[in-house]
Amino acid sequence: MQTLTLARPDDMHLHLRDGAQMKHVLQDSARQFARAIIMPNLKPPVATTTQALAYRDRILKSLPGGSDFQPLMTLYLTEKTGPAEIIQAKQSGHVYAVKYYPAGATTHSESGVIKMENVYPVLEAMEEQQLPLLLHGEVTDPDIDIFDREAVFIDRILAPLIKRFKNLRIVLEHVTTKQATDFVKNGPENLAATITPQHLLLNRNALFAGGLRPHHYCMPVLKAEEHRQAVVAAAISGHPCFFLGTDSAPHAKHDKESACGCAGIYSAHNAIELYAEVFEAGGRLEKLEAFASHNGADFYGLPRNKEKVTLEKKDWPVPLTLPFGEYTVVPFRAGEPCHWKLK
Ligand code: DOR
Ligand code: ZN
Numbered sequence: 629m630q631t632l633t634l635a636r637p638d639d640m641h642l643h644l645r646d647g648a649q650m651k652h653v654l655q656d657s658a659r660q661f662a663r664a665i666i667m668p669n670l671k672p673p674v675a676t677t678t679q680a681l682a683y684r685d686r687i688l689k690s691l692p693g694g695s696d697f698q699p700l701m702t703l704y705l706t707e708k709t710g711p712a713e714i715i716q717a718k719q720s721g722h723v724y725a726v727k728y729y730p731a732g733a734t735t736h737s738e739s740g741v742i743k744m745e746n747v748y749p750v751l752e753a754m755e756e757q758q759l760p761l762l763l764h765g766e767v768t769d770p771d772i773d774i775f776d777r778e779a780v781f782i783d784r785i786l787a788p789l790i791k792r793f794k795n796l797r798i799v800l801e802h803v804t805t806k807q808a809t810d811f812v813k814n815g816p817e818n819l820a821a822t823i824t825p826q827h828l829l830l831n832r833n834a835l836f837a838g839g840l841r842p843h844h845y846c847m848p849v850l851k852a853e854e855h856r857q858a859v860v861a862a863a864i865s866g867h868p869c870f871f872l873g874t875d876s877a878p879h880a881k882h883d884k885e886s887a888c889g890c891a892g893i894y895s896a897h898n899a900i901e902l903y904a905e906v907f908e909a910g911g912r913l914e915k916l917e918a919f920a921s922h923n924g925a926d927f928y929g930l931p932r933n934k935e936k937v938t939l940e941k942k943d944w945p946v947p948l949t950l951p952f953g954e955y956t957v958v959p960f961r962a963g964e965p966c967h968w969k970l971k
């Protein structure tokens with residue numbers, strides 16, 4: 629049987645939610661990953677160091693016994709965040725980044741930033757403290773077509789930002805377009821990008837395959853095939869600026885299968901297996917370890933994981949649903965086979 633051994637991977641973009649729901653999804657992430665960058669878009673948002681440390685405690689208390697999974701916390705950037713909060717966050721030793729959501733772009737983004745210029749003093753403090761800025765890179769202007777919102781964000785917001793803040797560490801999260809992969813690849817060393825399994829495996833046809841497919845709906849929305857191919861090329865290139873971030877974002881089944889369904893795909897259950905498929909199909913399985921286990925840690929200045937995991941080439945059926953607090957969540961690939969299995 630074909631097997632692949634690599635250093636235990638990290639998930640550099642993860643939504644864990646809270647309470648009983650978190651307890652369920654955390655088991656999947658802790659089984660797959662050593663560490664994860666935890667998104668702060670709870671309701672209310674995790675906007676202060678005090679809130680981040682309290683959330684961290686709840687995560688640690690919800691971990692399955694014996695797990696040494698490490699949650700790497702983030703703050704939610706609002707127009708009320710001040711430079712003093714950034715210093716406190718850095719000094720806490722548990723906050724690893726600050727997340728920018730454009731107000732109104734996605735799930736629980738109401739408290740996000742209206743105008744990037746309004747948070748420049750905070751960005752200056754982050755640059756000084758070397759606390760990375762994580763970007764949900766989409767403009768929210770309703771006049772911009774939803775498929776163009778990432779490309780327009782790069783032109784209007786990201787390009788001026790990197791010119792002005794030359795030492796700010798920036799991650800353009802969940803990249804979906806050729807414009808984004810080209811921009812990051814040709815950008816400075818302090819700029820990186822995360823890539824999700826869905827943007828590697830699916831194009832926008834998957835949203836409409838035989839009917840409306842709410843479980844393929846996420847933000848940024850899936851793009852055309854030429855963009856998917858550019859994202860695959862970036863991931864399997866081994867370039868240190870691209871690394872794994874699942875953006876696993878569970879919502880209860882009934883909230884997705886609704887007249888106004890929530891955005892988010894739950895991939896924590898089978899993430900590394902899904903990524904392995906992409907690297908195998910591209911003939912670059914040997915680059916999976918850099919993407920999944922090295923590049924993200926290096927960018928964040930974390931030690932690489934010493935522990936190893938092994939994947940076997942073997943079909944297994946992904947469950948139709950998984951427990952999610954008092955509800956259920958439909959995992960990515962539900963009811964269909966995965967072709968690699970984490971031992
Ligand atoms: O699809 C998404 N779901 N995109 C996001 O940016 C947020 C996430 C969520 O929290 O559900
Ligand atoms: Zn996300």
